[in-house]
Amino acid sequence: MSDSARQFPAYDPADLWILDHEDIDALEIGAGILGTGGGGNPYVGKLRARQALNEGLQLSILPHQKIHDDALVVSVGGIGAPVVGVERIREGREGLRCIRALEAHLNCQVDAIACEEIGGSNAIEPLLVGAYAGMPVVDCDGMGRAFPEMQMTTYSIYGHRSTPSAMCDVHGNVVIFQHAASELWHERMARATVVSQGAGSDLASAPMRGQFVKKYGIPNSYTQAIGLGRTVRAAQKAHEDPIDAICKHERGKRLFTGKITDLKRHLQGGFVRGEVQLSGIDAQHGETGQVLIQNENLVFYHNEQMACCVPDLILVLDVDTGEAITTELLRYGQRVAIVALPCHELLRSPQALDVVGPKAFGFDDITYVPLQEV
């Protein structure tokens, strides 16, 4: 892994997209939508990004295909409980310390950051780590949405071993996971460690080569999230239907418009599981809908027919603003639009479906049928 003496430039600085305040505002909305109900609230991350910009730091994105094949890229993200994220806010440099710890452990120099999960609060964390470390974030991620567990990334699915990895907390504690027998073991050990660290840490996985990231990272995640946020903002300003605007921008499908008529949530194995019942309004008066939840929105039934399931994206959006409603904020009487977005092809292969398909979430009776693109 030692690349200390290498000669190539990892990327051309002229290719970088430097983010401004407006991009960050759009990213908050877009990442919230791609969170498909989970992923944590990006608001705190947005505030931190604003602080970083005001301090003169540079938040930059490198186009996906512009990273050198041999460059070292580290995927980083927050790990823990969303409620901790809004109360025990981070110290700020956890992610940077993860990168430095990995570099020291592996005697290498990291060139760029990759995003683990574009949906929710983990969209902004890599940008902050990159800003502190003086590195860009490659325009890609490992999920194209939000998922509850670490092994559910395309990086892991397509053969990258995420160990050795480094986890840091607010105190400055650093844990290196030298080796995990499987990606699932890594997830289990990381989960146990993060609880002892107060349930809000950062984790950086083993470096990947640029070549691998270009092939197996879900491309253009930041372009998509920021574009999505801008689309919603523009529609709100022009008093146009933000749901239609999202569908048009994302080649998505508006599956249902309705009102929440019942809501059940319960704890199971540390996850919030639940279901939302909907009754149609406007053109869909008299029809029914149902969303099944496990932290994220996983399955949607329309008139008792399965209409969309993981890994395709099921968005529950406020019908008036077009902004995402996370699963913990759902409540009776809300008027919502259910929009489905096609997931990336990388999540639709048999090996991906083993990890992120309906059966991986315990829906044994559901067979994944790819959402038809509009």
Place this chain on the structure above:
Amino acid sequence: MYRLGIDVGGTNTDAVVMKGKDVLAGIKAPTSEDVTTGVVAAMNGAIAQAGIDRANVSNVMIGTTHFTNAVIERKHLTQVAAIRLGLPATACLPPAVDWPQDLKTVVGDHGYLVRGGYEFDGREISPLDEAELIRIAKDIQSKDLKAAAITCVFGPINAEMEQRAKAIIQEHCPGLPVVLSTDIGRIGLLERESATIMNASLLRLAAKTVDAFGDALRDAGINCPFYITQNDGTLMAAETVKNFPVLTFASGPTNSMRGAAFLTGVKEAIVVDIGGTTTDVGALQQGFPRQAATVVDVGGVRTNFRMPDVFSIGLGGGSLVREQNGAVAVGPQSVGYKIIQEAKVFGGQTLTTTDIAVASGKAQVGDPAKVADVDPALAKTAMDTITSMLENAVERARVSPELIPVIAVGGGSILMPDSLGDLTVIRPDNFAVANAVGAAIAQISGEVDRVFSLEKTTREECLVLAEQEATQNALAAGAVAETIQVIEREDVPLAYLPGNATRIHVKVVGEMGGSNE
């Protein structure tokens, strides 16, 4: 014995005199610049109308938007030391980081981060840095700051560290008012901290206002205790408001909803308060307004107060009605308080919703002859538009599929049809002063909102524990034990935390101790 309810709004100050469950008199007077003049005028008017001896008034309850307006207008606020216990956590975002700059300037950007705070499970993040607090106390003195706000990470699960910090600061700054976040809000550090800072910056105004109310009442010959209503429709003793002015922020809509519940005797309903320019819509559950689940914006600052879940639409008795390309548009522009001059039925030139209601024969206000020329087709289309606006608003606020009634209150409620979709509409007597009635009937509450671990116990046991704690809080605030009942009981499981952590929220209410009927 009589009770006096007063609601100080932006435009009008309303007062009612009540005996038991009867409204003896209701009066509207213009709100005055100094607030108290309007209060005294409305109060005297109501007492005169009721024809009672003011010596027999046993309690006065006041609802006021004065403190909300102070924040919105950036007036009468003092500079505050914002002390946060939590380092090394939270170092990346200082206090008041998301405040509008003008408010930050007024309250002063005096943020202090100190080692301390708790993890989610109650372990200390760091031991409290007492030496640093002493240094901060000296800084407070040298900058002549008027109050301090202390916010501890995960303080809502253990208030001890905030209390210790307060003792240290007050030891070195004798007499300095110190507000603790655990007395103000719930989990959600930035929102709770912002509310605590705002509360601290309002303390001086709160003391002045409460004293002025007290003086005005005494000068008017009323010597009984008085209370101020808070966001959840319950009462705070006037002395308590001096410490917690932020808890009055949403008392306006709350009082009108509580008043609506009382006047009709209905406990599950949608309340529609139609004013001159806007209509506030909210849901009543067990006679209390349903609380908002998300953050509430006050003067540009995100807070997580206990606030009623009320939303407004741009429809009122003064809303403009215009015909454009064959379609009829209603609002959101309104003639507002000028309706008395500008609406057609009052001899003006502007077609308003009130004119439409009169032209359609739904209401008798002003001179119906002045709207005789309104095209019946236009009147019908406009009435249909108004009805569908109200229908949509009520649908949004509906909290259960049951057929609950809609209660129409406020001066503009002549616009309300006799039914909305499948829901019936109730119009109580005294509908125009429902907010003052809401103040007059307010009760005392006690509340618990905390994370519990279900590891060695059950959800049911935790709920019982929370209920006992809430009851203790209500008794301490002056409630009568026999009248206490639980009105909110909610538990939300928290994801990714071990030990089946769950957040439990219980609220109880009881009749106020001083009220003898």
